[in-house]
Amino acid sequence: MTLAQAALPVPALAPALATALALLLPLGLGALLTAWPRPSLRLRRGLGIGGTLGLAGLALWLLWRALAGRPAAVAAGGWPMPYGIVLVADALAALMLLLAALLALAALAHAAATDGDRPARGFHALFQFQLFGVAGALLAGDLFNLFVFFEVLLLASYGLLLQGPRRCPPRVALHYVLLNLVGSTVFLLAVALVYAATGTLNMSQLAARLGALAGPDLALAGAGLLLLATVLGLKAALLPLLAWLPRTYAAAPTPVAALFTLLTKVGIYGLVRLWTIADGTLAGDLPKRTALAHAGLADNPAHPVARLLGPLLLAAALGTLVAGCIGLLAARDLRRRVAWLVPLSVGTTLAGIAAGGVFGLGAALYYLVQSTLIMAGLFLLLDLLPAVASSCTGTSPGAPAARPAPALGVLFLLAAVGVAGMPPLSGFIGKALVLKAVLPDAPGGVASGLWGWIWTAVLGSGLTLTLVLTRTGIQLFWWPRGRRLPVQAAVPARMLLPALALIGAGPLLMVCAGPATRVTAAVAEQARGGDAYAAAVQGLAADRSSAPWPGRGPEAGDAPRQGQTP
């Protein structure tokens, strides 16, 4: 790969440029929209949607490249590895980026169609900054920049939460902000501990050095990584740390809530990365890799940190599923009910990741993509219903001002079937794949009798979902013959289209289940293999082999840092 780069400098520059552009595009647009004195609404919408389309195109190209075995990587500013900012667009990051861009596109289109962006002047600028934070967190190649981009993402999300027509109650915003500020502090502590023990923050280098640690350094690094897992669990809304989610999502403006469904998935992405760091696969260590890639997280023979992390994550995933079911049954407010769907999707995804090895990761990714799209579509759909559109904090169903249009009922049915995992839509395929991947006889499935628990939790959550969504559908769309209410005015197509596009992901991913699962399986193979990732990062270092410090390059990177005392 380095030879090819030396021979053909210009084409080799393109992926690096594309990776950097995936950050620069939203950042530049956000800055432009902030600095421009009085852009018209049309211009703001055009810039926002155009920029997001561009981001989707970049993500698609990066994904295609990464799946062809050539993940793009760039060291910003040409600084060498332990110092510079390294961005890596491997298949997992590119897939998540594509998902983010598609979701943002639908949310922006919805905001433009329903005038949701009119009252808030900074909506489009903040939205682009949010995308910048998400793209940065996905592409960041080291832990500190993961922290920085998480801060960008959170700051933009605070702004988006507080803006807009659906001003959320101050206490909800305050809780969300303060909780995440504490989370950020813990993130920083984790980064400091990891750096103190290993002397690097680059993910690939870190994975290589962790294996050689012992004694107090190992304890420090382990504490740091587990703290990091806690913070990422907060972002992903795992069991002990999920109470903030339903209130916040229910209070957010609709397009923002649709985008927020992605933020928990960024937390899951971080956990997957953390896992590949902890068991050393991200270092691209060839002989170890093949054995590890097929081992489930729960019974991983690898590093002590990974051994500890696996059962913890699995327990958190199952607990999240149970808590999500209870919350879902208890929620009377319609928006909060939809918000409770998010932890259920997180729990199912993480159960597949934690217990299923590389096949589980592939299945979980397929499930993640379709469930995120459909849930965001459900949020958009709620905004179109007459019962919900009129109120600020959402109403309990049953007291709408008009009968919903029949088209909305059909969309709701599609979304409900997709979310609940009923056949034949994609939710069923995703859940079936996850359940199959955790079976003991599947490669990488859990060996112990644990699979029964996972099956019970996942199937139980599916039953609860069916129950609750049926009840919601009856309350919203079924009317006794005697009651006379005006039928809602016809919903214009431009309002219906974003929700339709997102919910249509269910049937689409059902029809294209074969290619889609092949793509997610390839993504999982690359993410758990770690080889391509490590090769991309080390290709960067090889470009600058004139780097002047001995013992700090990736070639000598296997040794932990020595001699910290003065």
Added chain:
Amino acid sequence: MEWLVAGATGLLMGAGVYLLLAPRAFTVVLGLLLLSYGANLLVFAAGGLTVDRPPLAPTRPGTTDPLPQALVLTAIVIGLAMTAFALALVLWSARRTGVTPNADAGAAQPPADGRAPAADTGQPRP
């Protein structure tokens, strides 16, 4: 030196957590401030404590690891911005609900449906 830095970090963190658990919004922000100081100190100490040595990029014997210093600068800037934002939010929230950020949580508890609290908190509502 190590004991001093470790003690200071621990003290800041302890005080921060204590303040964080207080039922007053302003005190919570103060606690966050102390917590972020503690975290910054820990990041700074993560590169090892070396006295009177220049922080130079090629880490040879006789220089300090420069990376934690660069990290802590970034962290301080982010911490400052976040604290400013949290303060502004607390003030905004206080103005919206008509409760001073220093009031006890008992008084600051609005009813569950998000309405403004009753007038007996003694604060004028804007």
